Amino acid sequence: MRDIFTIGLLQNTLRTATPVVLAALGIMLTDHVGIMNIGMDGMMLCGAFFAVLGSCFLGSWVAGLGAALACGLILGLFFGLFVIRFKSDEFIIGVALNIFAGGLTVFLLRTIFGVAGAFSGSEALPIHALPRIDIPLIGDIPVLGQLLSGNTLLVYVSWLLVAVLYVLAFHTPLGFWMRATGEHPESLRAAGVSPEAMKYLASILCGLLSGLAGAHLSLGYLTLFAENMSASRGFIAVACCIFGRSNPPKVFLAALLFGFIDALGLRLQSVGVSSNLTSMAPYVVTVVMMVWVVQRGRRRRLGQGKLPDT
Amino acid sequence: MPKEAPIVRFEHISMQFPGVLANDDVSLSVGKGEVFALVGENGAGKSTLMNILYGLNRPTSGRLFIKGREVTRHSPAQAIAMGVGMVHQHFKLVPSFTVSQNILLACEPRKGGFLYDFGEARKRVEALSQTYGLEIDPDARVDELTIGLQQRVEILKTLGRGADVLILDEPTAVLTPQESEELFGVIRRMVQERGMTVIIITHKLYEVMAVSHRVAVMRGGKLVGLHETRDVNQRILAELMVGRNLEEERPERAGAPGEALIRVEGLKVRSDRGLPAVNGLSLTVRAGEILGVAAVEGNGQSELVEAICGMQPIEAGEIWVEGVRVNGMSPGKIRALGLAHVPEDRNATGVSGAASVSDNLLAGRQRERRFAAGGIHMKKKAIRAYVTGLFRRFDIRGAGVSVQAGSLSGGNMQKVVVAREFSADGRCLVVAQPTRGVDIGAQEFIHRCILDKRNAGCAILLVSADLDEVLSLSDRVITLFEGRITGEFTGASIDKQDVGYAMTGGRSGEVGA
Numbered sequence: 001m002r003d004i005f006t007i008g009l010l011q012n013t014l015r016t017a018t019p020v021v022l023a024a025l026g027i028m029l030t031d032h033v034g035i036m037n038i039g040m041d042g043m044m045l046c047g048a049f050f051a052v053l054g055s056c057f058l059g060s061w062v063a064g065l066g067a068a069l070a071c072g073l074i075l076g077l078f079f080g081l082f083v084i085r086f087k088s089d090e091f092i093i094g095v096a097l098n099i100f101a102g103g104l105t106v107f108l109l110r111t112i113f114g115v116a117g118a119f120s121g122s123e124a125l126p127i128h129a130l131p132r133i134d135i136p137l138i139g140d141i142p143v144l145g146q147l148l149s150g151n152t153l154l155v156y157v158s159w160l161l162v163a164v165l166y167v168l169a170f171h172t173p174l175g176f177w178m179r180a181t182g183e184h185p186e187s188l189r190a191a192g193v194s195p196e197a198m199k200y201l202a203s204i205l206c207g208l209l210s211g212l213a214g215a216h217l218s219l220g221y222l223t224l225f226a227e228n229m230s231a232s233r234g235f236i237a238v239a240c241c242i243f244g245r246s247n248p249p250k251v252f253l254a255a256l257l258f259g260f261i262d263a264l265g266l267r268l269q270s271v272g273v274s275s276n277l278t279s280m281a282p283y284v285v286t287v288v289m290m291v292w293v294v295q296r297g298r299r300r301r302l303g304q305g306k307l308p309d310t
Numbered sequence: 311m312p313k314e315a316p317i318v319r320f321e322h323i324s325m326q327f328p329g330v331l332a333n334d335d336v337s338l339s340v341g342k343g344e345v346f347a348l349v350g351e352n353g354a355g356k357s358t359l360m361n362i363l364y365g366l367n368r369p370t371s372g373r374l375f376i377k378g379r380e381v382t383r384h385s386p387a388q389a390i391a392m393g394v395g396m397v398h399q400h401f402k403l404v405p406s407f408t409v410s411q412n413i414l415l416a417c418e419p420r421k422g423g424f425l426y427d428f429g430e431a432r433k434r435v436e437a438l439s440q441t442y443g444l445e446i447d448p449d450a451r452v453d454e455l456t457i458g459l460q461q462r463v464e465i466l467k468t469l470g471r472g473a474d475v476l477i478l479d480e481p482t483a484v485l486t487p488q489e490s491e492e493l494f495g496v497i498r499r500m501v502q503e504r505g506m507t508v509i510i511i512t513h514k515l516y517e518v519m520a521v522s523h524r525v526a527v528m529r530g531g532k533l534v535g536l537h538e539t540r541d542v543n544q545r546i547l548a549e550l551m552v553g554r555n556l557e558e559e560r561p562e563r564a565g566a567p568g569e570a571l572i573r574v575e576g577l578k579v580r581s582d583r584g585l586p587a588v589n590g591l592s593l594t595v596r597a598g599e600i601l602g603v604a605a606v607e608g609n610g611q612s613e614l615v616e617a618i619c620g621m622q623p624i625e626a627g628e629i630w631v632e633g634v635r636v637n638g639m640s641p642g643k644i645r646a647l648g649l650a651h652v653p654e655d656r657n658a659t660g661v662s663g664a665a666s667v668s669d670n671l672l673a674g675r676q677r678e679r680r681f682a683a684g685g686i687h688m689k690k691k692a693i694r695a696y697v698t699g700l701f702r703r704f705d706i707r708g709a710g711v712s713v714q715a716g717s718l719s720g721g722n723m724q725k726v727v728v729a730r731e732f733s734a735d736g737r738c739l740v741v742a743q744p745t746r747g748v749d750i751g752a753q754e755f756i757h758r759c760i761l762d763k764r765n766a767g768c769a770i771l772l773v774s775a776d777l778d779e780v781l782s783l784s785d786r787v788i789t790l791f792e793g794r795i796t797g798e799f800t801g802a803s804i805d806k807q808d809v810g811y812a813m814t815g816g817r818s819g820e821v822g823a
Contacts, residue, residue: 173418187402191416192387
């Protein structure tokens with residue numbers, strides 16, 4: 001037990017949870033405007049690839065981050081254009097994005113870097129990772145300092161975004177418009193604001209967040225790009241968004257729960273539990289979350305055991 | 311009557327929708343400070359015309375002037391900017407938002423440029439509600455308010471945007487008589503004290519007589535009459551609206567009531583919000599009998615209906631349909647016993663707006679052998695013949711059976727529900743608000759259907775907010791107040807005043823909703 005429940009487990013929790021937090025926040029924004037973006041997984045994957053591409057060829061992590069954001073922006077616009085303008089089914093577009101991203105990244109990996117499977121930098125083209133940030137005073141506090149200090153940049157960005165998006169969604173007119181778009185678009189239209197504009201805004205912001213999530217995967221969590229490295233985190237983020245009822249702090253906690261289970265799985269592996277079992281853990285948790293969500297929905301419909309509203 | 315320059319003027323407006331010419335060369339103008347009534351059957355084009363004024367539809371041809379200025383690139387935002395506000399028949403409110411969040415949607419007070427100022431929002435809504443004498447709790451969630459209060463929120467929302475031309479689309483369709491009276495008071499005050507202009511779309515002709523200065527009648531997209539209200543009466547308006555003389559005689563009842571088909575004993579049901587709604591109620595509906603339920607909205611009639619149909623859990627008591635105890639049965643099983651149900655809210659439970667008219671008419675029968683080989687393979691020809699038959703028999707007006715049911719006007723949507731439920735084979739019918747928001751012609755038709763069913767030996771439970779409807783159709787009337795039966799009336803001796811007294815809990819003078 002000593003070997004399992006260590007400070008390292010909590011550190012791993014934060015690190016594993018971060019891409020899911022970022023992705024889930026993006027999905028949450030589209031959920032607020034009434035779109036379910038299941039293409040997040042593919043969008044993240046593209047973000048991860050372009051982060052490595054930018055980092056290698058332009059020679060800095062800033063460029064890598066920029067490339068990932070640009071990729072996210074374009075995919076967000078693409079998603080928005082098809083779902084909002086051409087009124088395609090959001091699930092079909094989401095599935096298409098996932099398949100497209102898988103193929104595109106494999107193709108580009110082979111043609112640009114000339115490798116199959118994974119690229120972790122070379123003599124000529126080193127990958128510049130995101131910086132670790134040591135917070136001066138807090139870093140000296142025993143246990144807490146080890147958790148709060150020394151993480152990569154996007155871990156802090158994700159924490160900041162939880163707060164920023166919470167304020168945006170529940171304390172600004174813009175957030176009210178976005179949520180009105182999802183719940184009753186006609187009321188917003190009648191009030192003179194275009195729900196379509198809100199949907200575009202959410203799609204683009206979601207794209208940018210997918211870029212951040214991808215960049216964290218390939219430049220923060222690991223320093224390499226591997227085929228299909230998003231490993232369905234985009235789908236787990238969908239589950240976290242639903243589980244957290246599209247409320248940023250709750251979504252964050254749901255993602256942390258996922259990160260904890262994932263990290264625990266890795267620990268158990270190191271003490272001899274079969275990896276075939278442990279790597280199931282995050283997905284089992286996802287299923288359990290969904291069962292709970294469905295049960296909650298059923299209880300609410302029957303008007304019993306009401307839960308406090310967000 | 312003010313005779314200044316018109317505040318709104320339509321010139322040769324036409325509006326072509328796929329398959330329907332909704333407005334056909336309509337020209338009319340509305341003066342400042344008048345209450346202008348627009349009447350017509352369902353699908354006559356009243357709502358379309360008003361949607362054009364509010365910028366929701368752009369006319370195919372014709373010109374629109376507001377306050378003397380021609381409007382070309384119109385939109386709701388522009389309409390609001392020009393002082394035109396609209397209260398829609400289906401409220402445009404965000405259910406989970408509070409009253410003040412809804413009223414101030416898209417014109418929220420801000421602090422620091424982008425933060426929502428909750429304190430200021432409450433103050434503004436309180437001030438607004440005081441100015442117009444419309445009381446409301448700014449912090450209540452809209453989905454927890456009664457329909458009457460939700461409408462009040464809509465009106466305040468429009469007023470808060472500085473509207474001086476107010477369009478009300480069938481405002482009383484969902485209100486109790488008391489709430490309607492209150493609304494008329496509000497309209498009169500707004501016009502007299504604030505010089506506002508109110509355009510009211512309605513089906514109820516006595517309301518036209520009660521509240522309007524002038525009245526325009528539309529039929530089939532055309533303007534067929536424009537009169538000073540004092541020059542006309544309900545009879546004239548009704549004939550203009552339907553274009554034919556209305557029949558008045560009704561089929562006589564055949565035979566005495568037979569066996570009890572629907573029986574309820576000591577029923578207790580809670581509302582969706584968990585509050586007691588039906589409190590120990592017993593009733594019996596016999597074959598060949600219409601039992602009318604008269605009650606002010608929110609006194610348990612909705613829950614009673616839903617419990618009988620298996621849509622609301624029963625807390626205590628028993629229900630039998632065709633002699634079978636149905637407690638805890640699914641709606642499907644209860645239907646299979648021979649119970650058909652016209653639900654009170656056609657949009658939520660009556661039709662699927664996204665599905666075709668054909669699918670909606672067929673729903674519930676799709677597994678029958680004559681429509682599906684082996685219960686699986688749909689027989690398109692048989693289905694088409696069947697639904698087209700219903701479409702014609704029930705005189706549903708729309709672009710055909712393959713269009714989306716949601717594209718029909720409210721009255722025709724209701725006819726789809728009636729057509730499906732009244733063509734069911736069973737002997738029990740639970741009918742809730744059968745003619746809510748439906749024009750006179752369709753109303754008459756639906757009433758005839760109900761009476762025909764009764765004469766064919768069905769047991770019918772009729773719930774309606776329209777007291778005249780309950781009294782003219784029912785063989786027996788019970789009144790509900792706070793989930794209990796407060797009175798029972800039979801035969802030709804029913805006195806409207808007595809029923810009204812019992813409906814309000816027998817405490818006269820305390821009628822306010």
